[in-house]
Amino acid sequence: MPTIRPSGPADAAVLADIWRASVRATHDFLSEAHFTEIEALVADQYLPQAPLWVIEVDGSPAGFMGLSGAHVDALFIDPRRRAQGLGRSMIAHAARLEGKLTVDVNEQNPQAVGFYERMGFRQTGRSPQDDAGRPYPLLHMRQE
Template sequence: MSTWRTRLHPETTTLRRAEPADALPAAEVWLRSFAAALPTVRRAHDDDGVRGWFTHVVVPHHETWVAVEEDGAVTGLLVLDGGELDQLYVDPDRQGRGLGGRLLALAKELRPDGLDLWTFQVNARARAFYERHGFVATEWTDGARNEEREPDVRYTWRPTV
């Protein structure tokens, strides 16, 4: 099993591939984070739909990593789908401690040729985070292609040569 260890204040967090038992805790992180970061965005699926999606689609069929505290609590998640960073969420209580940056560093290490991602235009905090980490906005849309129908922006990261 692949793991990464990182020091956060003061607990120890391990980044590892998600296992089936991590699906529901990861879904809960997603739900809390989405609610905190995007209170004005209409969710396309209810809580149970999100939990089912993590249980039956995300964890079993996508490269999913979780941040796990010493007590076993899942506090962050990263989902990669080919060269796409599909999901990156950190529990609101753990934000601002470097965990998102460590998850993003893991994604860059796993995809050294580059990454693409989408985020909502209203998510100024996420946009600033990705821009600080070398991502560049490459496409802006009106949201017609996403389930939430929320204007979004595509970001791209390519390693410097």
């Protein structure tokens, strides 16, 4: 049975590994230069400092989620653990905490778009670039 807990400083390295593996498996649209740029920000700034939720399977981290209020900032599951209900468990956990959720998801990541649609999210808007101005459109979604 998976467990969900707050992250701690000791989690940063393993969560960075999960982020890398997950992005490599689902974000084939990223240029290598952008991957390297984003990886540095995630590993050096976001993961060590952000309050995150970690989902564990058999005592080992299998994914993580960042929340800003009711907004899902990040949700990454180890590719070896996909399709096991872990992402669904994380969204349910966030909804119990915050109610109806919002998320911004890369339009070029159809697996993620489909996941959020299955979780009851619907598109409410679109941005032609990501938050840093890179050429990766974002879909803005809200849980119904």
